[in-house]
Amino acid sequence: MCVCPLWQALSLWVIFSVHVVSEEGDYKSLQNFSQQCSNGQLDKALLPLQGISLFLTNDSGVMEHKNSTYIVDYSIDEDIPALLDVFSGRLPPLNISCIVDMQNHLNFSWDTSGVPEHAQYSVSYLLCRDGEKVLESPKERLPSPVFSTVLGNQTHQDHIILQLNVSYPGVWYIQTQKWEILTVEKLDPPQFINTTIQSDQLYLKWDLPKSKHTKNPSCFRYELRINDEVRYLSKKLSHSEPNIDQTRTYKIQMRVKMLSFPCRGSIYWSDWTSVLNLGPLILQPDFHIGVMVTIALGLPMSLLAILLLCKFRPIHQD
Template identity: 25%
Template sequence: MKRFPVKFLLWSSLLVLWVLQSGTNGNSADICKADSEIEFQIHVQTPSGNDFVEKEDLEETFVCLLYPSNELNCSWSFHTMDKDSQLSVHIRVCNRDVEVHSLKEESVERDASATLDITGFEMSSVVLHFNMSLHDNWTAYTFMFYKNTIDILSPPPRINASVKDKDLSVTWDKPLSRYFYNEMCFEYQLDMGDQKKHKTIEKMRLYTEQKVDPTRTYRLRMRARIIANNCEGCTEWSHWSHTVVVEQSVFTLNPLVVILLTLAIHLILAVLLLRYRRRLIDVLFPPIPHPPPKYKYFLEKSDTFNFFYPAMPAKPEEEITEVEDIEKSPQNTSLEKHQMDLKDKCGHVW
């Protein structure tokens, strides 16, 4: 166990004062001024004394997380607590050595959580203080979280995904954080929808899935965290990002197919052009109009205006009968009678 003698003495002195001030109730005092640099160690107080223990050595668990929305959530679980014991919690938000916000609950469940909105507050650390009491016995737990160790990253923004040559390529931007981190600090997880195991990517912002199913629709989402061994920061996963949908067409065009289709279309157009070229030429270059043969007679006449102006109807011919005054004779009489008979029958002079 790593020890810091100076800090340990400082903490011990303060804890003695806490015990004197709180008596047998185990209530916490203001510890923002302690400015402890001892991480992953929990101060445990009992009526018989106090000690520092590693967080991993306790069966009780408690954690605080600061989300991008400025929501501070602290949760705890006391599995070894007697069912008749009473548990209280005091959450203190500190900005250096000044307490700026707090929440105190005198009675809480052994498995529960509490949320504080720290919008408008500057903070550097959070101090959790639990007091578990049963009759005259009590045990107090105190732990300090530093802001950079509880600052949850934002999900990776601007996720782009596309399929090319049967490979699914995914890119994204660095997660947003209140602190600056190098590219080597980030670890990502990619959820591709129906896969049982997430894809884990470290130290890069590119992933390629080879030989994907061309008929499948992919729904992608991502989350991020800080790699504990590389950088100091929050090792809890961020929330999942928004879902990016990648839809693919069932029919994918092959370059050879495109060339063959182009040649086939040109060939069909050429055949149609050869077959109907006469009609096409007539449409594009119409011939000089010429009259039908039935009008040839009118065009050959010298007086061409008769074609445009109809001829006037001819006057009916007048019937003129000349009568000679001659001396009648029997022969002439017979002849005249015969002519009269013909006139009556034919209606005109013979």
């Protein structure tokens, strides 16, 4: 008997259950991209869903719809793509990542390991607010599996939906996926406002990170790197490190992300801060080792030479 984890069993159950829904109904719900902000199927299940539509060339050379369905986001388990490949026909769903940074840069990328090298890509996206469309982008062809744009001053959206078209001879594949923006927000690196070494303690203080969704200090998690040691901090804006060696230099970096619980934060860490160097407070004598060796060996030899000169110096008699 096959025994599998509960979450995996649940994911497979969702895959099979959503697939038996009428393909015609799924195709209609996915067909009009402009209306996807109100498509509850994309975030209806306990696990994230992707909308899939597949078109294949028939025996007459005409591209026709083969099937459409909603499937679980397969990135949760590497064993699921093979199963989904049966449903999609020839091409497994692509693992798409979405990132929105604090400067409103939107970035999409996807894995192409199962896609022919000559495949062509095009994308369009929707910005949604409370189930209503705020913005729809025109379809754009891409030379590579990466798409970047600037959202401008669009600040009143809570979800983003991508429609990715993949085509190569005989196959046209459409994948539609929805994200809650706060879960893909990439914060800026923390900003230090005070960094000092006092006595034998290193003291750090930083500003509250700027997020578009919260100002609650308890929602942020930090990774602090001091030389080769890493510490994880949360729910605070300062940190002190005891037992500091005042003759050493300390290299400090930090990054931040929003906590997934209880704040429903992002999956992405910020970039690291630039390296901050602190110390040393006490300078050690800087003797060059070569000079020290020269002195250690040269002084006895010089003394010996003087003694020899004195011993064998000619004695002049009047």
